[in-house]
Amino acid sequence: MGGTLALGQRVRNSGLLRFAIRPGPMLYGLIIVGFWLLISLLAPIIAPYSPTHPFPDAVLAPPGSRFLLGTDRDGLDILSRLMWAPRIDLGIAVASTVLALCIGVPVGGFAGYFGGKGGLQGALATAAMRIVDVSQAFPVFVFALAIVAVLGPRAGNLIVAMAFVNAPVFIWLTRSQVLAVRERAFVEAARCAGNSEVRIAFRHVLPNALAAPLTQLSVVLGFSVLLTAGLSFIGAGVQLPTPEWGLMVSEGASTMITGQWWIALFPGIALGSAVFGFALLGDGLRVYLDPVLRQQAVRAQIGGGGILHSEGADPSALPALVESLPGALPIESRVVPVPAENPDLEPEPAAAGHSAFATTGAKEPTGRASILAIRNLRVDFYGESDVHRALDGVSLNIDSSESVGVVGTTGSGKSVMARAIMGLIQPPGHVAGGSIRFAGREMIGLEDAQLQPLRAHDFGFIVANPRARLNPVLSVGAQLVNVIRAKQSSLSRKAALQHALDLLDMVSIADAARIANSLPHELSGGMCQRILIAMAISSEPKLLIADEPTAGLDVTVQMQVLDLIKGLVDRSGAALILMTRDLGIVAHYTQRVVVLREGRIVEESEVKHFFERPEADHSARLLEAAFASVGSRG
Known part of the structure; x- marks a missing residue:
């Protein structure tokens, strides 16, 4: 255990610098790029000649003792120009790419998160993408040439031109990543916590979309170097006698056929190595920015394996911990969970004792104040050719400090009901009608900005698959x-x-x-x-909604989590809505049962009455399936 924890500590302490110096693509890329940066910095000291001083007596001299890499057709020393060229090439490439990244990532993030939504933000996102579409209608080289022609062939103008033509790459890439990330569960969790949409976009979504744009840096850097060379070749970029790799290659291309191979070869090798170094850096950044890949890489280097951290308290202390919480039950008394398989859902006539109370789902008055009142709630989901009604006329009261279990098979509408209460129904879903009143305030029709304080202070939301919510x-x-x-x-x-x-x-x-x-x-x-x-409990909510909070957890952990939720609710006095398929959970952790079937409440009763005398045929079949499951497991 101690070795595992020490390994975990070493991984957590491995920052970017420590990661970069480990053998791997990032280190090799740093060596190559660092070499050329060092050469460019030391060029005034180590270059044998001036990069712009010609030698008329040594025109097209081959590599030798006087000129180690030879001279070009103007008598300029190739080695000296090779050392000075990175100042222009890398300077223009890095400056233009960083500028394009700084423009493209925020614009792409904004367009990806707010695109397709209503209001001013949605309109701005759409307008931004239409401008990008227009800019990409022109060939990149022609577009850059037009900008340089207007601004003039200077280094600063080259930076602006290439940043302008490269920014759409980062905009589209960031937008595509954000479109995927914004649908992940942790974004909904951030919304439930009361974060504003702008904060969610730039604090939660955008950081998770940065890996791909940053990895693309290497490609854009290489493209920028080549674009600089192309513009210089036609006279719209760097001008002679300024040393620049692309310009040197273009000069040497015409002499290759006559046997002067050195003029283009050595600048070409330098250019290719620099682009390759940036590619390795980009790959290393991709690994570093992905926590799982980074951990695997570090673990491979330091010889670790397995799980990096212990998973909580000492297992021997778990029984005492569980039993110390209010509402805890001994492990042996817990009802085995109902299996995921659905019972038969074919419609059947109501049982003889089935009352109007059970079919409508409307709770009879209890004399206690209702914290949540749902009336005739209808939620639709629109398909390509039809409309599916996920909730159909649901009515329910939840009293303060009451624990209510909502049970039903997969697809019965439990999760839709939870998200409707939280105001999280998104297209293609739509609240078609009804009323949801929390503490007397109508919630249907409220904007996100109005729902935000309710989510932040009054609601707590716990769902299944917790790792995906983080x-x-x-x-x-x-x-x-x-x-x-x-x-x-x-x-x-x-x-x-x-x-x-x-x-x-x-x-x-x-x-x-x-x-x-x-x-x-x-x-x-x-x-x-x-x-x-x-x-969920960080703001002491008045209503805690737990939607299948134990799905995917083993039986022992399920019990710990449920005991914890029940104990916290009992101490705080909050109301609890527990959505589950497990009737054993309902029996031990709730006071009242609501049975959903195909979006409708078919029964609502106290827990004891439900288990002793179910009033709906569907409820009876659920119980039969639960008892059969327990019997099959001995």
Whole structure:
């Protein structure tokens, strides 16, 4: 264990510099590029001759003792010009590429995240992409030539021209990455935490889309060098006698056929090696920016293997930890989860004792204040040729401090209901009608800006697949701090970090400081779920929604997570909606059961009554399937 933790610490301490000096593509690229940068810096000292001083008596001299790499047709020393050329080539290429990157990444990120959405931001995103489309209608070389012709053939103008023609590469690449990243689960989690759309776009989405644009740097750098050479060749770029690799190659191309091979060969080798060095750097950056690839590379170099971090508290302490929480049950008393296979869903007539209360799903008054009131909620999803109604006339009341279990088979509408409450239904989904009132306030029709404070302060949302809900490029501590500060903007970063550590302690995570410094892929699924719970309770919400919070976790970890949720809810007095397919979970952790089938509530009753006397045929079949599963497992 100690060796594993030490290995994990070494990986976490490996910054960019430490990663770069390990044998691999980045190191080799740094050596090549660094060599040419050093040569360019030392050129005034080590170059044997001036790069612009001709030798009339040695025109087209072959490589020899006086001129190690020979001379060109103007009598200029090729070795001296080779050493001075990187100042122009690399300077123009790096400056234009960095400028293109600084323009392209923010524009592409903005267009990718807000594209297709309504409002001013969506209109600006669409307009930006139409401008990019127009610019790409022209051949790149012709476009660059036109810009240089207007501005003049100077180095500064070359930088502007190449940045302008290269920026669309980064815009399109960043946009394509953002379009994929914005659909990932951790973005929805950031939205649930109360972050603004702009903050989500640039703090959560864009950093996860940077690997591809940064990897593309090498290609664009090489292209910029070649584009500089092409413009110089036709007289629109660098002018003689300024030393420039591309210009030297173009000069030597006409003499190759007459046997003066050295004029083009040596600048060509220099040009190719520089481009190859940038390609290696780009590949190394790709590995470094991907946490999983970086960890694999570091582990391969230092001889490690297996899991990098321990997965939480001492396993021997788990039984005591579980039983110390309110509502905990002994392991042997837990009902085995219902299998994923659905029972028969063919429509059948209602049972004889089926009442109007069970079919409508409307809860009878209890005398307690309702924190959430849903009336006749309908949610549609639009396909190419039809409309699927995911929720059809759902009505439900949730009282303060009440725990309600919503059960149903896969596709019954549980997750759609949870996201409708949170205001997270996105196209092609649409809330077709009904009412959702939280603490007396109507939520349907509210804009994201109006929903943001509710998500930040009043709602907590816990879902399945917790690792996918965490940002893969940020440590869990940084993500907790982001969530806390999104909810309490006046809190300092130091105070937010301390609060994050307190939350990790609250959800029974041992060694909170080390876990806070870990990336999501370094932790177990149960540990990631605890972190999501910590995020959900960071603002002491009034309503906690848990949508299949134990899916994919083993039975022991399921029990720990559920005991933790129940204990936290009991202590805080929050209401709990627990979406699940496991009737055993409902039996032990909720007070009331709501059964969903094909988007409709078919039964709603107290837990004891539900298990003793189900009123809907579908409920009875669910129970039969659960009991059959328990019997088949002995």
